[in-house]
Amino acid sequence: MIDPHIRMRHIRCFLETARLGSLSAAANALNVSQPAASKTIKELEDILGVPLFDRSGRRLALTMAGKLFQQHAGSAMIDLQRAQDLVREAPRAPSRLSVGALPTAATFLLPEAALKFRDMHPDCLLRVTTGPNWMLLSQLREGALDMVVGRMPPAGAVEGLSFRQLYSEKVVPVVRPNHPLLSRSWQLEEIGNYPLMLPPSGAVIASSVRSYLHSIGLNNVSPAFENVSLAFGRRVVQRSDVIWFISHGVVGAELENGTLAVLELEGDLLGGPVGVSMRDQTLSSAEQRDFVSVLLETTKAHPTRMYRNDHSG
Numbered sequence: 143m144i145d146p147h148i149r150m151r152h153i154r155c156f157l158e159t160a161r162l163g164s165l166s167a168a169a170n171a172l173n174v175s176q177p178a179a180s181k182t183i184k185e186l187e188d189i190l191g192v193p194l195f196d197r198s199g200r201r202l203a204l205t206m207a208g209k210l211f212q213q214h215a216g217s218a219m220i221d222l223q224r225a226q227d228l229v230r231e232a233p234r235a236p237s238r239l240s241v242g243a244l245p246t247a248a249t250f251l252l253p254e255a256a257l258k259f260r261d262m263h264p265d266c267l268l269r270v271t272t273g274p275n276w277m278l279l280s281q282l283r284e285g286a287l288d289m290v291v292g293r294m295p296p297a298g299a300v301e302g303l304s305f306r307q308l309y310s311e312k313v314v315p316v317v318r319p320n321h322p323l324l325s326r327s328w329q330l331e332e333i334g335n336y337p338l339m340l341p342p343s344g345a346v347i348a349s350s351v352r353s354y355l356h357s358i359g360l361n362n363v364s365p366a367f368e369n370v371s372l373a374f375g376r377r378v379v380q381r382s383d384v385i386w387f388i389s390h391g392v393v394g395a396e397l398e399n400g401t402l403a404v405l406e407l408e409g410d411l412l413g414g415p416v417g418v419s420m421r422d423q424t425l426s427s428a429e430q431r432d433f434v435s436v437l438l439e440t441t442k443a444h445p446t447r448m449y450r451n452d453h454s455g
Contacts, residue, residue: 145189152186153215155179156194160212161280163201206301209283213302213421216284238267239429242278244292244346245370246311246389246416252291254444255436262436266429274344279303282419288430290419291437293346293389303419306434308441312413313347313354315405316386316393318379323405330358330407337366339378339386345370350414351387376402391416 158168159179169179187194194208204212239259243252248270256268271278271287279299281287294305315333317324323332333355340363341348347370355363366384369375372392379386385405386393390413396402418434420426 147189148186152182152189153219155182156186157212157216157219157284159183159195159202160204160208161277161284161286163203163276165202209301212280213283216286217421218285220285237263237265237427237429238269239263239427239433240269240271240287241433242271242273242282242287242290242292244275244278244290245272245372246293246391247291248272249372249392250394250444251308251391251416251437251440255433255440258436258440259433262432263429268433274342275299275346276344279419282421285421288420288427289433292416292419294415294417295419296346296349302422304422305415305417305419307415307417308437309416310413311416312390313351313387314390314393315407316379316388316397316402317384317405318382319400319403321383321385321403321405323385324403331360333358333385333405334360334363337382337384338363339367339369339375339384339388340365341370341387342368347387347389347414354387372396 155168155172155174158171159165162168162171165179165183166176169176172179174182183194190207190211192207193205194211196203196205241252252270256270259266259268271281275292275295276299278287278290278292279295282290283302293311294307295303323336340351352363355361367375367378369378369386370388370392375386375388376393376396378384379402390397393402397404418437420430
């Protein structure tokens with residue numbers, strides 16, 4: 143039996159704080175004061191008898207109990223929303239599939255799969271959300287997203303989730319086609335002589351890029367930019383000598399048409415699996431199953447776009 147002291151405001155405040163990682167941001171989203179939001183979270187923790195957030199860092203992080211509560215409370219809220227919609231809306235209300243897209247999948251794989259899925263389910267609204275890995279996984283756990291397509295989550299972020307790999311992908315350094323390093327022989331440490339654009343700390347590939355730079359003697363690098371967005375990165379790289387370390391899938395079309403180029407290295411950067419993350423122990427709908435099937439078909443139909451093992455990316 144649900145504790146009678148738990149109210150909807152407790153659940154809403156908790157889920158918003160978990161999603162945003164900040165009490166002040168959650169308070170703004172809910173249109174309440176920060177002291178009120180803080181009091182609500184404290185009440186919920188007292189009711190449950192466990193801390194839900196680790197408050198030792200700048201950003202509020204969920205405890206193990208918090209992650210568990212987020213997963214099931216979020217799913218319950220989504221089910222309640224669906225029940226409300228079924229009662230309020232017409233009997234033949236259109237279905238909806240909510241997909242989170244990390245940058246590596248958002249530029250080619252997901253658009254191609256979305257068009258095929260549209261042919262299969264013309265009455266299903268496909269809602270695509272982009273954003274940093276931590277935010278999308280948080281929304282997936284709480285039920286706001288049905289799946290997230292992108293690189294495999296880091297080890298500490300897989301609780302309550304399953305992952306199905308679609309393909310492997312490398313991280314590549316890209317530059318403008320007439321970059322000085324493309325026209326002559328050069329040493330790896332010369333990379334440090336140019337402004338760098340690196341993935342921000344919240345990106346899945348951030349640690350592998352930093353580890354590679356460390357392995358070639360570039361320690362404590364201070365990048366000029368931190369970014370994984372194609373629109374921003376492409377423009378900056380094309381107009382400067384910036385070297386951008388990014389997943390191949392983000393810039394695949396630009397490499398094919400020659401508007402960006404891969405800077406060849408003596409060894410490949412650490413890549414990793416790209417696939418679909420979903421909640422464990424959740425009954426999938428026909429739309430979810432079909433969309434995963436379409437993603438698999440798209441991967442198989444474009445093997446040179448989805449998997450690279452040469453120096454050209």
